[in-house]
Amino acid sequence: MDEWTSDEFPRGATIPVAGNSCEYVTGGWRSERPVRDDAKCTQCLLCWVFCPDTSVKVADEKVYDFDYDHCKGCGICAHECPADAIEMVPEGCELPGVK
């Protein structure tokens, strides 16, 4: 896509390929990432309930990770966690020339 000229893009920004949303990684917007302390976590699953991006990964009724490709860092999980088990940690600034 980076090499396409303007006329090679699908007309009117139509996406003619179905089921492509999983390729759309939105985690790049994030300035802070959630980090979970397994020792404090009571597995109440409120973070999973509240996450607006379904980015809390659950298996066997237990939280085990976050989907950082789609987590936008809104911090709702950390705010709602009754056990203070989630902390929002700043993302490293990787843009060249920006500090």
Add this chain to the structure above:
Amino acid sequence: MAVEQKTVATTGNIMVAEAMRQSAPDVMAAYPITPQTTIVEEYAKYVAQGRVHTEYVTVESEHSAMSACIGASAAGARVMTATSSQGLAYMWEQLHIASGLRCPIVMANANRALAAPINIHCDHSDIMGARDTGWVIYFAETAQEAYDNTLMSVRVAEHPDVMLPVMTTLDGFITTHTIDRARLLSDEDAAKFVGTYTPEHALLDTDNPTSHGNFASLGGTYFEFKKAQRNAIDRSMEVIKNVGAEFAELSGRPFDVVEGWGMDDAEYVIIAIGSTAGNCRHVARELRAKGVAAGVLKIRVFRPFPFTEVAEAIKGVKAVAVLDRSESFGAEGGPVFLEVRSALYDMETRPLVINYIYGLGGADVKLELIQQVYDDLVDLADGVHESGRLVYLGAR
């Protein structure tokens, strides 16, 4: 050899409705507004009589009318609507969406003044306000041209090199409501000319699912989509001419993006769009009889603007008057003037130019006023007036 046609005495609006009926749209969104009302009213009659199989959608505003058109067009339908004045202004954001999504919608606009003060009569304030929304724009002088332009619009809009919405405009009351003589193609000939529409991507094609109305910002592609839109409207000029040539052969009525009268040896030229061109030709004909080399250049397609055609037509002319039936407040002149003067810039020898704002809100454009313009042009060529000035023609 032109095909056989029926001669009728009718209004511009009814001719537009006839052209739309003959193009058999799948969907028409209808929100009546003066002086467009009789277009959608007439069309409602065709639907009631079962003469068309169009989904006739009565909406609650022009904003919804254009939204319905965009949705139906994305779904894969051939779509048409009509509006005027405040209605067109109310569609503004949707006009951009229609062109950005590359929906080949065909719309008629009955040119009418914008409030305030409230006014229902003709000028071009509405359409000139929409000139940068990415639509192809035709102007009709007569009911005949309104009909012809509408049929051609369908072909231009749906052409694979274009795929843009097209507006065909006619002057409010002057062309929309006065009875005019016009010739009508048979339903068969019109349908054959217009053809059928096969969308590239249709939302209702469940075997090939697509997503329309997508986001293109952070990826940096919005810029490229806009460039593609610009390329498409630039390309449309050739399509407009080819479709026009084909239609001319079918109907026997010549078509060009700019149409000249007496331009071969003209020294004093008025550039006009819409219904006023007829008055200009009338006065020019009288002047020719008196030995004045008067000419008229009518611009029939305003977007894309025919820069080279205009420049070529007025090459060697002494003085040119550009008539604008709308304001561009605070600018050097009216919208048509700005385009024409821009077209002249790269010419080696440029004619002198003068701009007239005229007929706002349906103010009468009498023959005496046109005569005054030609008199001014002679003075301009003789150095009595300065070039480039703006005159409010006939205003107190």
